[in-house]
Each structure stands twice: as C-alpha cells, then as structure tokens.
Amino acid sequence: MRRFLLRRLLGAVVTLLIASIVVYLCVYLSPGSPEQVLFGSRPPSPEVQAQVREYLGLDQSPVLRYLTWLGHVLSGDLGTSLITQQPVSSRIADPALVTLSLVAYAAVLIVLLGVGSGLLAALRPGPVDAGVTTLTSVATAVPAFVAAGVLISVFAVQLGWFPAYGQGDGVVGWWHGLTLPAVALAILASGLVSRVTRASARQELASEHVETARMRGISGGRLLRSHVLHNAAPSVVTVIGLQVAGLVAGAVVVEQAFGLNGLGGLLISSVQQKDFPVVQAIALVVVGAFVLLNLLADLVVMALDPRARVVAR
C-alpha cells in the first residue's frame, strides 16, 4: 500500500515535470515575444527594450529561464506575471476558485444524476429502464457547449430563472450563477456514469452471490447496500474519477459560454499575451488536478475492493 502510494506520487511528480517542459516548449516556440505584447504597436527605443528584457529576465537562455522558474516553483513561488507584474498565485487565485467550484458543483451533479439514474435503470427493468437508458445514451452525445446553448435559451432567455452571464455576489448569487454552467458541464459525464452504474449493478444483481444472499433471506436496502452497491462501486468510482478529472480542462468551454472568469479564459488570454509564468501555473494546476483526482479515485477503489489492494502491491 505504501509502496503503491509512493510509486503513484513519484509518477505524478514526473508527469507534472514533463508536462511543464512540454508547456514551456510550446510557449517558447510560439512566434512573438512577451515584451512585444507589452509594448504594443509603439515600440520604445532599443535601449529601453533591452532594459525591459533584462528586467524580465528574457535576456537569459531558455534553459536557464526554465530552471530558474522550476526552482522557484519548488520553493512555493509561482513567479510574477510578465504582463501585470502581479504575483501569479494571486492572479490565478480567483479564477481557480471559480473553476474549482464549477467542477465541484458539476461533480456533485454527476454523482447524484449518474449513479441515481443508473441504479434506477438497473433496479426497474422494463419501461423505466428503457426510458432512462435512452435518455442517458443521448446525454453521452451532448457536448457541454450544446447543453449550454439549450440551457441559456430555455432557462435564461425564455424563463429568466438564471443569469446567462457571469456569477453574482454572495453565496446565493454564486450558486445561482454557477447552476446552469455546472449542469451543462455535468450532462455528458452523467450519461456515461449512469451507463456504467447500470451495467455493473446489473452484473451484480445477476451474480451468484446476490442470488445466494436472496436465498438467505436478505432483501431490500441491505441487499442493495452490502451486496450490490459495494461490489458495483469500484468501476463506477473509476469512471467518476476519470470524468471529473477531465472536467478541469473541459470547464473552459462552459466558462466561455457563460462568461465566467475561470482558469480557461485566463489561460487563453495568457497564451495570447505569452505570459509564460501564468500559462505554466495554469497548466500545472490542470494537469495536477487530473493526476490527483485519478489517484484519489484509485485510493477509493482500493478502500472498497481488497482485490485492488493485492494487485497494487
């Protein structure tokens, strides 16, 4: 168990390191340089340009710049934005909060809708099952931006229940503004989670150990909890982990559709401005969240399923 954790954490660190090099190469190789964006259409005299380059550390070699940046990150300093001169950590703090609340909200919806509808379909064969399965099959084909369009059109424009842009003040306003985006983000993943839940619950319901439990007189909630759910859970948790991990990057579409100031929008503008430290920090957050959420899902699976613990050893 400990060896497994160590190995996975090491893997996560290596992945983050390689991801940061890839991101660095992409930003470094892209045409134009940061100070050109700063100067805009009226470049100052060459002396001033050289001074600015020196001040920003752009006169050093790319390898040195990368290593300097890496050293700072390892000591907890994400650097300063080349464009606004703010510390990167304070520049990405608010957008990160928006994106993470959006993803967390969507994750709750995915668990409730996906697992709920999947269990409903598994336990009620016949018309209920057919209806739910049809709905969830369609849901797996609905991209977030399509869902966003439908939700904006119906709930923001026609009914006026929710705002079409941005999020309001206070907890209620925040919740209010994030509801439609979270639903849009959750639909496709909910469909997938529902299908997997239904399939694995069905498999358990048809299995011999559930049949035996039934013959022993166990029924209702207890049968469902300790015989069906417990055994169906690992594959469901794995899918939820993968899907939610993917949402951190996928949120950019929904953020743009609803005009939320999340990490996605900041990433796109920072890439355009070649604000290297900000791009790097966001990429690290996105990749790191992906790796950590998958690790978390694996740990939950291991807690639920002793066989997974044996394999991990």
Next chain:
Amino acid sequence: MTVLPFTAARRLTRSRTRRTGLGVSGWAAVVVLVLVAAAAVLAPLIAPYDPNTGDLLHPYATPSADHWLGTDGTGRDVFSRLVYGARTSLLGPAAVVLAALLLGVPLALVSAWRGGRTRIVLGSVLDVMFAIPGLLLAILAVAMFGPGLGAAVIALAIAYLPYVARLATTAAEGERRLPYVQALSVQGHGALRVNVRHVLRNLSPVLVGQASVAFAYALIDLASLSFLGLAVQAPQADWGVLASDKDALLKGHPLGVASASVLIVVTVLSLFVLGSRVSGEDRR
C-alpha cells in the same frame, strides 16, 4: 430455475442478430452518417445559397420556402451554412482519428509483441501523455501555430494517441495469447507478417469500432474548439461556430444554434451506436 430457459432464448436471439450484422439501430446510424457525409461532399449541389453571403435586409428571417431554416444575424441562409459546415466538422475529426490510428496501432502491436521492457517504457510514455488534456494541448498549439483547424487537429491527434494505443494494446495482447499466433510463429512466419496479415486483420473490428467512437469525441472536441474561436474561424461555416452564436440565442432566435446542436448530437450518437455494433461490444 424458471429463469434459465428465458436467458438461454435471449442469448440465442442476441447471437442471431449479431450474426446478421448491424441491427436496426446500427443501420439507422449508417444511414445518418451516409447522409451527413453526402451533404459534406455534395455541399455546393445541395446548399441553395452561398454560405458566407448574407442578405443584410433580412436578418433572423423565420423558416420559409426560401430559407428552410431561416437566416442568421447577417441574413445568411442557415441551412446552407449547416450543409457547408459538415465539411470542416467531419474533415477535422477524420484527420485526428487517422493520425492517431496510424501512430497508435503500430505502437500497440510492437508493445504487445515485444512485451517486457518495451511494453513498460511505452506504457509509461502513454501514461504521461494521458495526463495532459487534449483541450490544454490544443490551446497551446494554437499559441504556436495561430488559430485554425490545422493546429487543433495536430494537438488532438497527439492527445488521442494514448487512448487509441492503450485500447489497441489491450486488444492485441489478448490476440497474442491465442494459439494461432504461436502456431504461425512456429511455422516460421516473421513477426511483421504475423502482425500485419493476421493479428491486425483480426483486430480490425475492434479498431474500426474504436475509431468510430474516437471520431465522435474528436468531433465534440473540435467543435468545442471552434466554439471557443480557436479552430475553425468565425465567418467560415462550421457546426461548432454555428452553435457558438450566443448573440442569436440572447435575442431569442435559437433556430440556427439549435439545428447545429441537433446535427452534432445526432452525428455523435450515430458514431457511438455504429462503434458498439461494429466492435461487437454489447452496450448494456
């Protein structure tokens, strides 16, 4: 056990439908995909108007005999834009899937054939690639090459490689364990010949099924990027661009966005259905 005969009978009918091929839903999916592909190829013959020239005097026209699906904010015919949009919307994903297959399948065959250290090294490389989301990579690619379909396609092909390679590796490993592969090797057939002529051929249903599903996801991702304004650029017709017309939505003219959205969903759904039918996997 009154249940037994019933399940046995169901199993029989199921295997019978499998033998006859795609089934009703599979054929329905094929019909949809052929229609969409035909619209893309024959766009100039089908579309009644030029997709990019608008009649500024008639913005947001309601559906009529002249404009079947009405017009958009600058008076362009929505139906014609949808038909032309099929071109970029299908060509992009096709390129992504083709590139991912061309790179991923050989990797998978080598990894399954050699096993041992080769498999571990390739597996770790794929694991690392797996953790970098396609959208992030695509945004960075746009920074390098500028906005456009090309950059997005390259980035997504790289992002899809680990998925394709991983699935193909699992399938190829299963195939490699079968006695016929060993028999062929014993008979003195070379690794390349066994892999290409036998393993690959037997894997092709699985691969075609996977390609179909990957095509669907690539379509979603590329349309999302066009929606963000990073892939296909705004004046050009593309389903993702058409679906991004938030202006029309807020002004209460959802028809253009809705029809592009419906086309995307129906195409993606058909690809999913076709994928599961071809690979013989029962999507319970």
